[in-house]
């Protein structure tokens with residue numbers, strides 16, 4: 622039987638990358654017949670590992686729930702939960718962090734990239750040979766950078782716990798999360814060999830759109846922290862403006878060549894997914910046409926696609942009491958599942 626878990630940090634408005642890399646697949650999976658349990662989570666404890674505003678945070682969490690529902694997640698088929706409401710996730714994360722070498726965490730690209738980003742904000746662009754694992758860089762930079770917390774380092778242990786507390790075996794995510802799934806399987810192996818067979822292998826579920834790039838820099842992924850992403854709640858004029866300003870490659874041709882033409886290829890990926898046309902059809906349609914024509918059409922396609930989402934979002938947003946109730950019902954069921962797993966684990970490791 623298949624058990625699914627995935628999550629998103631409520632760290633800002635969801636963007637097209639989050640939609641295509643994660644939520645779109647969650648919605649497709651929720652109708653599969655072999656699904657025994659599907660849990661979709663607002664990763665609010667992960668969200669506090671980087672700077673956040675406590676005055677706005679609870680509102681952001683609720684808005685993310687409205688985004689989940691507006692995108693089409695059906696709370697009658699799946700569980701929609703706030704991570705912090707199920708304390709067993711963090712309890713299990715502590716257990717996992719106690720059986721995993723610290724160096725495993727330090728090497729993860731998500732951690733090293735975050736550190737690089739934070740340091741660069743402070744001191745400017747870092748040298749080419751910058752390697753966070755070399756102590757000469759750690760000294761001098763680390764001590765006065767409060768944004769790099771122990772929580773940020775330990776973040777993947779919590780992610781492994783999110784997955785394994787429900788004994789999930791399928792995790793629909795974007796490509797950037799793959800190293801965390803590999804680490805989760807490392808934890809599975811260690812736990813099973815120390816304490817007896819408990820967890821099975823966890824598989825990722827990756828689909829087209831698993832790595833949507835930034836519209837300003839096609840070498841970087843579209844992200845919540847940078848403002849160039851297209852948010853699911855952007856107005857038509859914001860979308861038009863962002864696509865108009867999106868960088869393009871040299872040359873004029875509208876062809877899909879990710880290596881040579883990463884910027885236009887990223888836009889074609891968006892066009893392809895939202896229009897459901899093939900690369901061949903797109904190529905023929907835009908033969909001899911300009912980037913401007915292509916971009917105008919792409920903006921229209923995205924605007925049209927997002928219209929029903931935005932309408933449903935404002936309906937849920939104006940009924941936040943109902944949304945809270947939906948979460949609480951799911952959380953009650955999830956807590957019972959999580960308690961069962963934690964009880965078994967505590968027995969196995971001699972805590973009970």
Ligand code: TYM
Nearest residue numbers: 627628629630638639642643664794795831832833842843
């Ligand atoms: P987060 O909040 O950074 O991203 C949420 C989901 O969106 C995907 N994603 C993208 N996909 C394609 N292109 C992009 N540009 C893009 N940017 C983001 C991410 O891959 C992810 O699937 N640690 C996780 C949240 C989490 C989680 C979990 C996920 C916590 N516990 C357990 C799975 C299972 C995170 O910070 O995702």
